[in-house]
Amino acid sequence: MKNSYTNIFSFNKNVLKKSIKNLNNGIIVGLPTETVYGLGGNAYSKKSIEKIYKLKGRPKSNPLIVHYFDLKDASKDIVVNERLKKLYEKFCPGPITFVLKKRNDSKISPLGIAKLNTVAIRFPKHKVIRTILKNINFPLAMPSANKSTNVSPVTAEDVYDEFKRKIKLIIDGGKCKIGIESTVIDLSYEPKILRPGIIDKISIEKVLKKKIKKNIKKRKKISPGMMLKHYSPGIPVLINQKKHDGKSAFIYLGNKYKKKSKFFSLSKTLNLNEAASNLYKILRLIKKKGFKKIQIGKIPYLRSGIAINDRIKRASNS
Ligand code: TXA
Ligand code: MG
Numbered sequence: 312m313k314n315s316y317t318n319i320f321s322f323n324k325n326v327l328k329k330s331i332k333n334l335n336n337g338i339i340v341g342l343p344t345e346t347v348y349g350l351g352g353n354a355y356s357k358k359s360i361e362k363i364y365k366l367k368g369r370p371k372s373n374p375l376i377v378h379y380f381d382l383k384d385a386s387k388d389i390v391v392n393e394r395l396k397k398l399y400e401k402f403c404p405g406p407i408t409f410v411l412k413k414r415n416d417s418k419i420s421p422l423g424i425a426k427l428n429t430v431a432i433r434f435p436k437h438k439v440i441r442t443i444l445k446n447i448n449f450p451l452a453m454p455s456a457n458k459s460t461n462v463s464p465v466t467a468e469d470v471y472d473e474f475k476r477k478i479k480l481i482i483d484g485g486k487c488k489i490g491i492e493s494t495v496i497d498l499s500y501e502p503k504i505l506r507p508g509i510i511d512k513i514s515i516e517k518v519l520k521k522k523i524k525k526n527i528k529k530r531k532k533i534s535p536g537m538m539l540k541h542y543s544p545g546i547p548v549l550i551n552q553k554k555h556d557g558k559s560a561f562i563y564l565g566n567k568y569k570k571k572s573k574f575f576s577l578s579k580t581l582n583l584n585e586a587a588s589n590l591y592k593i594l595r596l597i598k599k600k601g602f603k604k605i606q607i608g609k610i611p612y613l614r615s616g617i618a619i620n621d622r623i624k625r626a627s628n629s
Contacts, residue, residue, distance in 0.1 A: 343484025347463035349453035360423040374425040380444040388417040404436040490588030552606040563608035583615035
């Protein structure tokens with residue numbers, strides 16, 4: 312596929328080679344995953360990690376997720392436990408991140424994990440990122456490829472819009488299928504969901520054969536990055552809206568307002584996974600169209616709706 316962006320490349324053997332070379336040399340690469348696009352760098356290299364934080368403008372207190380090809384690779388850096396094995400078996404590779412105790416002999420740069428004694432690990436499913444992970448001999452620290460507090464990117468062009476030419480190589484892997492960030496679950500102690508995602512609490516409980524407790528207060532302490540102001544499209548967002556104000560962009564579920572240019576449906580068929588996958592795309596589109604404000608209708612608080620509500624609530628806190 313041809314495009315007019317000189318730093319966006321379709322995936323092929325040459326681009327694979329080039330991206331591996333860049334990663335080996337401590338250069339940050341824009342990479343597709345099934346959830347959102349990421350900024351990938353060598354998790355063992357302080358220099359690479361520093362570049363990631365600088366590009367994103369991210370506080371150093373907010374640790375990065377470390378991405379691996381498989382559990383065998385990850386077991387060099389984290390302490391594997393039974394719960395991890397069960398969830399890995401069921402959901403990986405896929406859109407879920409596990410927080411685990413770091414091994415004492417782990418080579419992960421302390422800077423990338425906010426000097427914590429835990430590490431968030433993920434096994435992404437997208438073909439491009441899996442091919443790259445298979446061909447390098449270090450894991451990838453990879454936050455979402457957006458400036459800190461912005462909405463995560465779901466296309467290569469979104470990554471370009473965030474960083475322009477500050478990144479030399481962005482691999483185009485198409486639009487991200489999942490469209491919101493992975494579920495983050497802490498398995499270093501009692502299982503706890505730190506960030507809801509498409510893989511929801513009920514599905515996880517089924518695999519663990521155990522109820523997962525809610526503990527918001529503790530969650531904030533454990534996950535320093537989960538600040539309230541996050542996922543912001545840069546214009547005011549109002550949630551749980553019943554009535555359109557006549558001028559704002561209105562995001563909703565269903566197909567009630569078919570032809571009107573100010574109404575944006577997340578899913579015409581009320582499918583919550585589809586709604587999640589369209590959320591960031593629509594937030595960016597609305598911003599580009601020049602709207603000054605976004606209203607969002609009520610989204611049911613169940614399954615993927617929980618993750619959608621989490622993100623729009625944070626967006627509304629900007
Ligand atoms: O879907 C995803 O997870 C994407 C793709 C690119 O893989 N990545 C992503 O990374 O969303 P990022 O950096 O935008 O979000 C990482 C989240 C943050 O909320 C951070 O606080 C949390 O994971 N996190 C990382 N390490 C942690 C740790 N040791 N304990 C608790 N939370 C941690
Ligand atoms: Mg992020």
